[in-house]
Amino acid sequence: MTSTASAPDSGRPLLNRRLAEFGTTIFAEMSALAVRTGSINLGQGFPDTDGPEEIREAAVRALRDGRGNQYPPGPGVPELRTAITAHQQRRYGLSYDPDTEVLVTAGATEAIAAALLALLEPGDEVVALEPYYDSYAACIAMAGGTRVPVTLRPSEGPRDGVAGRRFRLDLDELRAAVTDRTRLLLINTPHNPTGTVLTRAELTAIAELAVERDLLVVTDEVYEHLVFDDAEHLPLAGFPGMRERTLTIGSAGKTFSFTGWKVGWVTGTPGLVSAVRSAKQFLTYVNSGPFQYAVAEALSLPDSYFDAFRADMLVKRDVLAAGLRDAGFDVFTTAGTYFITTDIRPLGESDGFAFCRALPERAGVVAIPNAVFYDHREAGAPFVRFAFCKKVEVLEEAAKRLKGAF
Incomplete structure (x- = not known):
């Protein structure tokens, strides 16, 4: 038996209006782009190695x-x-x-x-x-x-x-x-x-x-x-x-x-x-x-675990930060987290969304436009976030690709 049921045609949107401004998250979009292009994903903040x-x-x-x-x-x-x-x-x-x-x-x-x-x-x-x-x-x-x-x-x-x-x-x-x-x-x-x-x-x-x-x-x-x-x-x-x-x-x-x-x-x-x-x-x-x-x-792990974890991430921060500077980005100092925010204006760019959507094809790297985290989108427009919770060799390859692209 064939169903003839359909959504009500009331003219009212199906999505609750409180959520109307929120579509697919930028993380899902950029991670899908990374898979489709075979790019290094420095967008979403997840490590590429398991914990202890x-x-x-x-x-x-x-x-x-x-x-x-x-x-x-x-x-x-x-x-x-x-x-x-x-x-x-x-x-x-x-x-x-x-x-x-x-x-x-x-x-x-x-x-x-x-x-x-x-x-x-x-x-x-x-x-x-x-x-x-x-x-x-x-x-x-x-x-x-x-x-x-x-x-x-x-x-x-x-x-x-x-x-x-x-x-x-x-x-x-x-x-x-x-x-x-x-x-x-x-x-x-x-x-x-x-x-x-x-x-x-x-x-x-x-x-x-x-x-x-x-x-x-x-x-x-x-x-x-x-x-x-x-x-x-x-x-x-x-x-x-x-x-x-x-x-x-x-x-x-x-x-x-x-x-x-x-x-x-x-x-x-x-x-x-x-x-x-x-x-x-x-x-x-x-x-x-x-x-x-x-x-x-x-x-309950000893303090030595937390100290080693932080030291490892510090090395990775410095590897990526140096690579980003070498590629021409203006790099903000990361005092905490495993993210680096950069300013793309020294590269002649000012639109973080357009920059990040083009970056996989241009350099084989995925990042996140910071503007998605702002109500005042113009305030975040030139800023782009990279995650450094990856293997050092992955970060070095990403830096190499970025330097070659700019």
Whole structure:
């Protein structure tokens, strides 16, 4: 029997209007372009090697032992929640209750979504640092909130004793962005895509503003273990008056190079975490059962692992940065994350979208236009992001191809 059913012809778009501005993500588009052209993919931020073998084997053991193969507990397995709190205490002196102040999520992306869906009402304003990870804008929209971007802008010369050209936060602009409708600040440090790490002075000012205006803060700290040179990662929850109003988001994917496992978490007061859990239970409910046990072991690795991981990424940063400069790009200093932002204007270019869409055919390399992370697209138009979480030989080949193309 042939079906004659068709979509209703009401004239109303099928996609919820809150999501109308969001199409296929730039990561999907550029990764597909990399496959189609056989290019080196320095666009999407995933490593091309797996993390520690002992952690992968821990996941295998959990699978074989039947741990996590059925639904894990809603907040996450106790072993992982305990490991998260031990990690926060050991690294930062922050104390959390593993039973009431930790929630395991399907990566940091779900943590962001659940937090914003839980904490926002339609019309609430969210102040976010622009450029921002693309899911921020979509999640704010899904929650019915209004995003208010505060743009990080390029600066020349040293800042707080750290040399190099970087992006900086204008604290006066941040303060001016807060209104009576502001519900929360959405902070990301180390910052993707610019590679900046907020300083103690900047974080102090953010904390003072949040306390003064009685704001909630969601802070995305997934690159906490990837800070370089003289930069230091300082959790915002550790500043005066912030623990009771801050939800901190962490992730195993970036630190242990198992991005496909999708294990993230939030820490905060029982009230905040309970609110996020109320939203999360209707998203994935639970997730990544066997991998949670493996990540619990990963978080207990000695400091030597984290030091070696950071040192390895620093080498890769410097290899790619040198190659990009040699090819003619203006390269911003990356103080954190595994991304480098470049300015393409020295190459005679000014449109990052057009540049990145042509780059695979031109040079056999894929990058991401930073403008996709901006509301003010013109502010990000000349900037392009490259990921350096790849093998050194891959980065060297990419640099060679870029130099040959320009």
